[in-house]
Amino acid sequence: MRVRVRVNGAWRTAEVWPGASLLALLRDALGLCGSKNACEQGECGSCSVWLDGELVCACLVLAAQADGREVRTVEGLTTGEDLHPVQRAFVEAGAVQCGFCTPGFVVAVVDLLSRDPDPDEPRIREALSGNLCRCTGYQKILDAVRLAASKLGGSSP
Amino acid sequence: MSVRTLPVTRGGIGESVPRVDAVPKAKGTFLFASDLWAEDMLWGFTVRSPHPHARIRSIDVSGALAHPGVRAVLLAGDVPGRKTYGLEFADQPVLAWDRVRYAGEPVAIGAAEDPETARRAGERIVVDYEVLPAVTDMAQALRADAPRVHDFGNVLRHVHIVHGDPDAPADVWVEGYYETAVQDQAPLGPEAGLAIPAPDGGVDLYVATQWLHVDRQQIAPCLGLPAHKVRLHLAGVGGAFGAREDLSMQIHASLLALRTGRPVKIAYGREESFLGHVHRHPARIWMRHGARRDGTLVCVRARILVDGGAYASSSAAVIGNASTFACGPYEVPNALVDGTAVYTHNPPCGAMRGFGAVQVCFAHEAQMDRLARALGRDPVELRLRNALRTSSVLPTGQVVRGSAPVAAVIRRCAALPLPPEAPPAGRGDPRAYPGGCGNVSRGERLRRGVGFAVGYKNIAYSEGFDDASAARVRLRADAAGPIAEVRSAAAEVGQGIHTILAQIARTELGVERVAILPPDTGVGSAGSTSASRQTMMSGGAVQAACAAVREALFARVRRSLARPRGELRLAGGLVLLDGEPVGPIAAFLDEPVEAERVYHHRPTRPLDARGQGEPHAAFAFAAERAVVEVDEELGLVRVVQIAAAQDVGRALHPQSVQGQIEGGTAQGLGLALMEELQLRDGRIRNASFTDYLIPTIADMPPVVSALVEEPEPGAPYGAKGVGEPATIVATAAIVAALRDATGRELNRVPVRPDDLAGLAPPVAPVAPPPPPPQGSGPEPVPWAHGLATGQHELLQEPAHEGAGEDPRPWERTRGGTGS
Numbered sequence: 001m002r003v004r005v006r007v008n009g010a011w012r013t014a015e016v017w018p019g020a021s022l023l024a025l026l027r028d029a030l031g032l033c034g035s036k037n038a039c040e041q042g043e044c045g046s047c048s049v050w051l052d053g054e055l056v057c058a059c060l061v062l063a064a065q066a067d068g069r070e071v072r073t074v075e076g077l078t079t080g081e082d083l084h085p086v087q088r089a090f091v092e093a094g095a096v097q098c099g100f101c102t103p104g105f106v107v108a109v110v111d112l113l114s115r116d117p118d119p120d121e122p123r124i125r126e127a128l129s130g131n132l133c134r135c136t137g138y139q140k141i142l143d144a145v146r147l148a149a150s151k152l153g154g155s156s157p
Numbered sequence: 158m159s160v161r162t163l164p165v166t167r168g169g170i171g172e173s174v175p176r177v178d179a180v181p182k183a184k185g186t187f188l189f190a191s192d193l194w195a196e197d198m199l200w201g202f203t204v205r206s207p208h209p210h211a212r213i214r215s216i217d218v219s220g221a222l223a224h225p226g227v228r229a230v231l232l233a234g235d236v237p238g239r240k241t242y243g244l245e246f247a248d249q250p251v252l253a254w255d256r257v258r259y260a261g262e263p264v265a266i267g268a269a270e271d272p273e274t275a276r277r278a279g280e281r282i283v284v285d286y287e288v289l290p291a292v293t294d295m296a297q298a299l300r301a302d303a304p305r306v307h308d309f310g311n312v313l314r315h316v317h318i319v320h321g322d323p324d325a326p327a328d329v330w331v332e333g334y335y336e337t338a339v340q341d342q343a344p345l346g347p348e349a350g351l352a353i354p355a356p357d358g359g360v361d362l363y364v365a366t367q368w369l370h371v372d373r374q375q376i377a378p379c380l381g382l383p384a385h386k387v388r389l390h391l392a393g394v395g396g397a398f399g400a401r402e403d404l405s406m407q408i409h410a411s412l413l414a415l416r417t418g419r420p421v422k423i424a425y426g427r428e429e430s431f432l433g434h435v436h437r438h439p440a441r442i443w444m445r446h447g448a449r450r451d452g453t454l455v456c457v458r459a460r461i462l463v464d465g466g467a468y469a470s471s472s473a474a475v476i477g478n479a480s481t482f483a484c485g486p487y488e489v490p491n492a493l494v495d496g497t498a499v500y501t502h503n504p505p506c507g508a509m510r511g512f513g514a515v516q517v518c519f520a521h522e523a524q525m526d527r528l529a530r531a532l533g534r535d536p537v538e539l540r541l542r543n544a545l546r547t548s549s550v551l552p553t554g555q556v557v558r559g560s561a562p563v564a565a566v567i568r569r570c571a572a573l574p575l576p577p578e579a580p581p582a583g584r585g586d587p588r589a590y591p592g593g594c595g596n597v598s599r600g601e602r603l604r605r606g607v608g609f610a611v612g613y614k615n616i617a618y619s620e621g622f623d624d625a626s627a628a629r630v631r632l633r634a635d636a637a638g639p640i641a642e643v644r645s646a647a648a649e650v651g652q653g654i655h656t657i658l659a660q661i662a663r664t665e666l667g668v669e670r671v672a673i674l675p676p677d678t679g680v681g682s683a684g685s686t687s688a689s690r691q692t693m694m695s696g697g698a699v700q701a702a703c704a705a706v707r708e709a710l711f712a713r714v715r716r717s718l719a720r721p722r723g724e725l726r727l728a729g730g731l732v733l734l735d736g737e738p739v740g741p742i743a744a745f746l747d748e749p750v751e752a753e754r755v756y757h758h759r760p761t762r763p764l765d766a767r768g769q770g771e772p773h774a775a776f777a778f779a780a781e782r783a784v785v786e787v788d789e790e791l792g793l794v795r796v797v798q799i800a801a802a803q804d805v806g807r808a809l810h811p812q813s814v815q816g817q818i819e820g821g822t823a824q825g826l827g828l829a830l831m832e833e834l835q836l837r838d839g840r841i842r843n844a845s846f847t848d849y850l851i852p853t854i855a856d857m858p859p860v861v862s863a864l865v866e867e868p869e870p871g872a873p874y875g876a877k878g879v880g881e882p883a884t885i886v887a888t889a890a891i892v893a894a895l896r897d898a899t900g901r902e903l904n905r906v907p908v909r910p911d912d913l914a915g916l917a918p919p920v921a922p923v924a925p926p927p928p929p930p931q932g933s934g935p936e937p938v939p940w941a942h943g944l945a946t947g948q949h950e951l952l953q954e955p956a957h958e959g960a961g962e963d964p965r966p967w968e969r970t971r972g973g974t975g976s
Contacts, residue, residue, distance in 0.1 A: 017271075017273045019273070020273075024272075027192070028271075028272070031194070033185070033188065033189075033192035034184070034185020034186065035185070036189070036191075036345070036346075036395075037191060037347070037424075037426075038345040038346065038347065038395070038427065038846075039427045039845065039846040039847075040426055040427060041427070041845060041846065041847055043845070043846035043847050044345065044846055046345060073185070074184070074185035075184075075185055075186075077184075078184070083180065083183065083184065087180075087183040087184060088183075090179070090183045091175050091176070091179040091180055091183055092175065094173065094176075094812040094813065094815070094816050096176060096178075096179045096182045096183055097396075097651040097652065097653070097816060097820065098182075098344070098345065098346065098394060098395050098396040098397075098650060098651025099178065099179075099182025099183075099187055099189075099393075099395070099651065100189060100344075100345035100346040100395030100396060100651075101345050102182050102183055102185075103182075103183075103184075103185035106183060106185075122586055122588040122589065124854075125588070125593075125594075125854050125855045126588060126594050126855065128854045129594060129853045129854055129855040130853075131853075131854070132345065132846065132851060132853060133345070133854075134342075134343055134344055134345050134396050134398070134820075134823075134824075134851060135345075135396055135651050135816075135820045136816055136819060136820050136823075137816075137818075137819030137820040137821075137822055137823035137852075137857055137860060138819075138823070138852075138853075138854040138857045139815075139819045139857070139859065139860055140812075140815075140816055140819065141854065142854070
């Protein structure tokens with residue numbers, strides 16, 4: 001079937017199998033591999049994207065459900081060489097190891113800070129508990145969130 | 158008086174510089190193996206056995222081949238070369254032919270135009286099985302009447318260590334039985350790779366692996382191709398933790414690419430990932446500790462059984478480690494250790510972070526706490542009293558020659574500040590109580606406990622294996638100045654070795670621009686990214702290659718100088734003579750300078766029939782203290798804090814060292830509290846992230862870490878590997894804290910809510926420990942025991958110019974085990 005989705009501001013059209021997920025559409029049909037495929041059942045958050053501004057796991061959304069709607073992925077956070085302040089914080093805090101979970105975490109953190117610019121630690125842990133990381137033990141990810149919040153104007157140190 | 162600023166090179170060792178790959182990973186532009194794509198690419202699929210043991214009567218592939226879009230289906234008969242492969246013993250079929258030995262074993266492969274067609278084609282392959290009796294219990298496997306997994310029997314390896322007088326009398330004895338479950342590495346990136354057929358009849362394979370050359374060593378014979386026609390390239394690796402030491406889809410994708418003449422990608426989903434890689438060995442451990450009244454250890458007796466599953470993988474080395482580390486980081490004058498790895502019809506087990514030391518640490522640390530209780534002594538003081546140090550003799554007779562700051566590690570850990578007390582019931586944020594965001598408690602029946610554990614691990618390969626790493630360094634100049642190019646086959650799996658190699662090149666060559674070239678088999682083997690070895694081994698190779706480049710450059714510089722005597726140095730992009738700049742480095746680089754070197758660690762020796770030898774090259778130690786809160790009614794746990802002290806030799810990148818401690822601790826916490834690959838009758842029951850739980854950010858406590866820096870003599874910059882020790886001790890420390898909180902025995906991990914709430918008794922052995930088997934297994938431990946296949950390739954390479962000039966004995970050129 002044919003689906004038409006506005007991805008990171010541009011309308012894209014693709015032919016997909018009716019059972020294809022939004023994640024498969026992004027990765028296999030549109031070549032946007034920043035959203036990762038670690039569990040494909042909504043447990044790990046590696047494929048976090050925005051669908052009409054709402055944070056979703058792209059693996060749990062059918063491509064057909066996204067037809068005619070707005071999708072924003074990690075690739076849409078910046079253009080060219082620029083880094084989003086959250087991405088910069090992940091780099092500086094040492095929150096990146098293998099990096100497979102990183103794009104999903106970055107999207108989830110951008111989403112959190114857009115709704116709560118100055119989250120306390122329990123709030124951060126709750127908001128990110130749907131994103132799995134197997135490398136870091138999460139401590140440097142917490143550091144990155146606090147660093148990004150302070151850079152973005154919240155009052156966290 | 159003028160003040161002269163000495164030139165410095167930024168970004169060298171000791172600095173927590175940004176990782177070389179952090180920016181693309183944060184942007185989502187870093188390509189992992191599962192992201193690869195090629196024009197005209199096919200998607201491979203694998204058909205796996207549903208039975209743990211069965212004879213294959215027939216396989217009907219006609220339905221799959223008739224399916225539109227299917228381009229090939231291959232069976233065992235289509236494997237042109239050797240039919241089996243394996244890290245230590247080539248006992249694992251590329252595709253099963255007459256019988257299958259575990260549920261999940263590959264039986265057929267195919268390739269189709271798209272992933273959905275591939276999935277459906279796999280379902281149309283009909284395999285007629287005659288189900289056979291299976292042995293899926295590790296103790297049962299040792300019985301004479303057990304079904305045989307292989308013709309030579311079910312003993313994979315037996316290790317027997319006798320030290321001193323195991324019948325030595327002691328004032329106090331304590332005894333315990335312990336079990337550890339099957340743990341999965343669960344790297345976030347599933348197994349994946351892309352095979353592209355080459356015009357020369359060979360294949361280029363882009364794959365996520367831990368050791369390119371040992372993969373090729375196994376792949377090429379199965380493809381019936383010479384090694385040079387099988388070129389491996391490291392694709393982005395989404396974590397490894399041991400799961401990528403064994404082959405998964407490598408041979409399959411290559412076979413399909415060669416058969417179809419088109420690029421073939423195989424990317425496992427999560428369920429297939431659980432089926433397609435080895436796991437941490439489950440263990441049953443019986444231990445008896447004897448001590449004098451004053452707390453001095455007199456004797457340890459240990460019987461260890463681990464389940465290797467259907468194929469050997471690295472089980473022989475794992476049981477070697479479990480046996481040699483069974484007594485813990487303590488001086489034990491008398492010991493008797495019998496460790497057995499058995500074959501069963503369970504999925505194969507192999508390498509996972511900690512590699513045999515995790516299981517025995519859980520047991521020996523529980524024993525030390527038992528002993529402290531029996532003696533009425535402080536558990537930390539008891540550990541200090543018996544701590545290993547340099548010059549201590551291990552149960553294998555090996556003398557600890559390197560740094561062994563065990564007492565310092567224990568003291569530093571114990572001195573880290575404790576967390577504040579829990580808020581009174583009903584007063585705290587519900588998220589701060591066990592159950593957390595589940596909002597199940599207000600902290601009414603909370604008990605806090607504190608536990609302590611110490612452990613250790615060998616760095617690099619052991620038991621006589623001539624472990625080596627090659628690296629090539631090229632120093633050249635362009636319009637922007639000098640640049641060093643580092644070529645190493647070391648696999649970056651997330652731990653940060655590429656950043657470390659760049660830091661070493663900066664420090665050694667005084668240039669800030671360093672390019673790490675993509676790892677492939679076009680350069681000598683770097684050995685495996687495992688055993689916490691790459692910083693020492695590939696770091697050593699890059700350091701040596703840089704030193705050779707530097708000396709060649711200095712020869713050039715001296716020829717151009719009027720006064721060539723004096724000390725030459727490189728720093729900040731300048732050449733310095735006795736501290737005075739003589740010119741930019743780039744000025745001496747009309748021609749590039751290049752050198753390749755191979756680094757070897759100190760020779761080790763295999764164990765003899767009584768388990769005596771010098772099996773390990775170097776050791777790293779760690780201690781952790783866990784503070785937990787247990788809700789007695791719900792059996793739920795919150796780990797409040799982990800305090801960690803680790804012997805790191807020297808921290809080359811402190812932020813990454815902390816990251817390894819924190820991440821390693823998380824995996825240890827997982828085994829303590831939640832991670833268990835559940836097997837029933839040989840079948841995995843929870844092959845998904847919904848059912849196999851790994852710690853989330855809500856499960857992880859703050860980890861407070863202290864780095865103990867006592868340089869390792871002979872190692873580059875004195876640095877030790879740091880990847881594994883935290884994983885080893887975290888499980889033991891957390892369970893010790895749970896025992897302290899609840900008073901329960903808790904002798905099996907993962908600890909479940911039922912165990913904590915008192916609904917389940919401690920596990921008891923179903924039988925007394927099985928007697929040691931006759932003989933050591935199908936093959937005696939060979940001279941190059943442990944991943945010897947990688948050695949063959951190194952030995953085949955021509956000797957490098959200038960190799961062996963360095964007088965340091967551990968940088969021998971090649972060949973020999975030094976025994």
